[in-house]
Amino acid sequence: MPRAKLTVHLPESLWIREISTAYPDATFRVSSVLPGADVAIGVVELAASNPVPILAAIDDRSDVRDLELLWKHDETALLHIETTDPSLLVPIQRAGVSMETPFAVEDGVVTWELTTSADRLSALGDAFDERGIDYRLEYVRAVDADRAEDLMTNRQLEVFLTALDAGYYDVPRDATLTDVAAALDVTKSTCSDVLHRAESAILRWFADEYVGSRARAR
CATH class of the missing domain: 1.10.10 (Arc Repressor Mutant, subunit A)
Structure with missing residues (x-):
């Protein structure tokens, strides 16, 4: 069973794409996510030199239905976000691939590490292609039941x-x-x-x- 790392360029319609590209030095670390048919709920840690204007920008988004500040300390804020556009999660659900957290979003790009079968990994690529989502396969590593070994050095x-x-x-x-x-x-x-x-x-x-x-x- 392979373990893969993907970098995915987020669709322009997503709130996190627009906000993260507007604030390229900020890091959005998604610690949990609950996808639904027409909504996605996530807990996101925001790291930025000044989170306040970023929070205001998120709150202004029409596709962000609910934003709750769980806590804030200096340059870090923990957010509970509910968005009405779960389109990026649809290919993952369609391919039957489990989403691993946490994962980071920076400057419009998300990095995912996945452990799944070769067929499901291929199906995920097909689902991304169908939706015109740009992605890059960074590596594939072989994983066996007892230990994980790098496919390549x-x-x-x-x-x-x-x-x-x-x-x-x-x-x-x-x-x-x-x-x-x-x-x-x-x-x-x-x-x-x-x-x-x-x-x-x-x-x-x-x-x-x-x-x-x-x-x-x-």
Whole structure:
């Protein structure tokens, strides 16, 4: 079963997107959330140098039905918020993925870590695509019943994501191995070796989790 990290660019219609981009230095840490059909209720910790104008901006939003200040101390405030727009949570519910808290929202971007099956992770990506929600898969790590092991080392992940961003895996390719090596300031042979190890880890995970699960289901 994989554990994944996603960064999701929030839809412009959401209150937290507009407020967090208006105050990019603020951090919204969601400690709990209760989604519904037409409402979402959450407890949010706001960290900012001056929370007062941010609280006023949230309270002015038409899609925020209720805002309650639970406590405030210096640069931190704990809020109970009820919003009438739970649209970001719909893809998660549709894919059947459990939401893990806490998670942070900064400058219009939310970071989520999820532990789920490969099929549900794929369904979540499809649900985001259907709604035009921009997201990026930061990593996928293999998780077994006894212990969690990284699918890739940090270095392998860095090289793989650099190659992916550069267009090395596009069809046709937009970048060569030499381009990727230059972006990382390493030799071509070193880049090739690290990238090959990363690709091997990904393919082995895919074979075990996806191909293997299909074979077992037959």
